[in-house]
Amino acid sequence: MGNKKIHRVPADQSLAARRKRFYEDGGCPIHGVAMGQSDGWYDNDPWGPYTIISCGRNGCPVEARAFSPEGPWDLLPEYAYLIEDETIEHSR
Secondary structure, eight states: OOOOOOOOOOSOOOHHHHHIIIIITOBOTTTOSBOEEEEEEEOOOTTOOEEEEEOOGGGOOOEEEESSTTOOEEEOGGGTHHHHSSOOOTTO
């Protein structure tokens, strides 16, 4: 079984709170913790080079493009709903 750490999910899962965690802090919109680089750098984007960052807390699948370590960040399309509407899967 092991000592698998369970990361706390902030109680405020409002659209405004998720947007702040992502856009202002560069964190996972669900967990609010920094997302780590999970892929190499890509140079073929019209906006400039980027890498993929991911959360991974509690098996969280959220991924985004990071154009530098300080941002800006852009959620991958399959996770954009987390900051675009008020629905969120509470199973995470």
